[in-house]
Amino acid sequence: MRVIEIHPGGLEAMQIVERPDPKPGPGDVVVRWHATSLNYHDYLVAIGAIPVPEGRIPMSDGAGEIMAIGEGVSRWQVGDKVMSLFFPNWIEGRPTAAKTRGISGETVDGCMAELAIVSAESLTGMPEGYSYAEAATLPCAALTAWRGLVEEGDLRSGEKVLIEGTGGMSLFGLQIAQAVGARVFATTSSPEKAERLKGMGVEAVVNYREDERWGRTLFKLSGGGVDHVLDVGGGSTMQHSIDAAAMGGHIVSIGILGDGRKGSITFPKFFFKHQRMTGIAVGSRVMQEAMVAAINVSGWKPIIDREFAFEGLADAFRYQATGGHFGKIVVTI
Numbered sequence: 462m463r464v465i466e467i468h469p470g471g472l473e474a475m476q477i478v479e480r481p482d483p484k485p486g487p488g489d490v491v492v493r494w495h496a497t498s499l500n501y502h503d504y505l506v507a508i509g510a511i512p513v514p515e516g517r518i519p520m521s522d523g524a525g526e527i528m529a530i531g532e533g534v535s536r537w538q539v540g541d542k543v544m545s546l547f548f549p550n551w552i553e554g555r556p557t558a559a560k561t562r563g564i565s566g567e568t569v570d571g572c573m574a575e576l577a578i579v580s581a582e583s584l585t586g587m588p589e590g591y592s593y594a595e596a597a598t599l600p601c602a603a604l605t606a607w608r609g610l611v612e613e614g615d616l617r618s619g620e621k622v623l624i625e626g627t628g629g630m631s632l633f634g635l636q637i638a639q640a641v642g643a644r645v646f647a648t649t650s651s652p653e654k655a656e657r658l659k660g661m662g663v664e665a666v667v668n669y670r671e672d673e674r675w676g677r678t679l680f681k682l683s684g685g686g687v688d689h690v691l692d693v694g695g696g697s698t699m700q701h702s703i704d705a706a707a708m709g710g711h712i713v714s715i716g717i718l719g720d721g722r723k724g725s726i727t728f729p730k731f732f733f734k735h736q737r738m739t740g741i742a743v744g745s746r747v748m749q750e751a752m753v754a755a756i757n758v759s760g761w762k763p764i765i766d767r768e769f770a771f772e773g774l775a776d777a778f779r780y781q782a783t784g785g786h787f788g789k790i791v792v793t794i
């Protein structure tokens with residue numbers, strides 16, 4: 462079977478290598494991964510910004526089918542369609558250091574492999590009617606949006622949600638918010654993408670490159686602020702997110718796009734607006750199962766911008782780095 466390995470030197474140094482077909486041990490299954498999708502986290506691993514051991518198999522997202530079952534496994538049967546977990550050891554409950562130490566495609570091997578041994582506990586089913594490509598978009602980006610809005614934010618119909626940018630995670634935020642009956646506001650750097658967002662039912666879109674006070678603009682356009690923000694920029698966006706949010710609004714700190722690893726905020730504005738901020742990193746298996754159940758009822762499908770072949774992983778990352786995409790980039794395996 463073929464896998465792609467990470468080696469020092471960034472995208473050019475990634476290697477396709479042959480490895481022996483795996484056999485499942487007790488409690489394990491063998492999965493044939495059919496598709497993976499790109500997340501910003503995978504990009505940081507691929508370019509060496511997140512250091513990993515040489516030979517690490519990248520990609521946290523995978524969708525595939527069970528090929529063989531190890532001793533003692535009753536959760537799955539051969540032929541079942543499954544999805545990976547970003548944190549293979551976080552099954553349920555609140556996060557702990559032990560549950561979140563294993564990160565697929567970073568601290569443990571990921572899904573850029575034709576076959577893989579996976580613990581039977583570290584998989585969920587796919588939504589009904591989803592292709593492998595569609596299911597492979599969900600485990601990192603969709604689960605993050607789901608957790609931020611539904612699990613942590615207790616999103617209700619009629620509430621207002623701000624999504625920032627048009628990356629994979631943000632567009633899942635849009636679709637999940639609409640499935641719950643919430644109203645959606647957005648930012649983007651592209652006039653064309655702004656039109657697409659409006660076509661999808663977004664009430665108002667602000668260009669964060671052109672409007673230096675885009676948070677305040679969104680506060681006004683939303684009629685007194687939004688109830689939920691999916692913040693993707695950290696230090697580069699958080700003050701705007703606080704400005705855009707309503708009294709009592711909930712801000713989910715998710716990313717650091719735009720060099721936002723560090724930053725400053727005006728604290729009185731935050732606490733006199735009685736706001737709440739939750740830092741999150743993806744979610745548990747139980748949360749992923751709840752999200753799949755919700756998709757099975759509401760039926761929304763992910764927005765796939767482009768698909769690449771197995772050999773095209775480096776090109777897929779180069780395309781992601783241009784920021785030209787709208788939604789998810791998929792690689793078929």
Ligand SMILES: NC(=O)c1ccc[n+]([C@@H]2O[C@H](COP(=O)([O-])OP(=O)(O)OC[C@H]3O[C@@H](n4cnc5c(N)ncnc54)[C@H](OP(=O)(O)O)[C@@H]3O)[C@@H](O)[C@H]2O)c1
Pocket residue numbers: 499500501502601602605625626627628629630631648649650651654669693694697698714715716717718719720741742743781784785786788
């Ligand atoms: N904490 C977690 O669990 C978690 C999980 C998933 C993702 N994330 C984080 O969430 C962020 C987005 O991830 P993704 O995988 O959806 O990325 P992605 O698909 O690569 O999306 C990036 C998009 O974000 C927008 N953007 C870029 N720079 C921006 C800035 N300075 N301010 C506002 N928007 C900006 C752009 O949208 P336009 O082209 O429309 O301008 C760009 O297309 C990343 O920081 C990622 O690390 C965190």
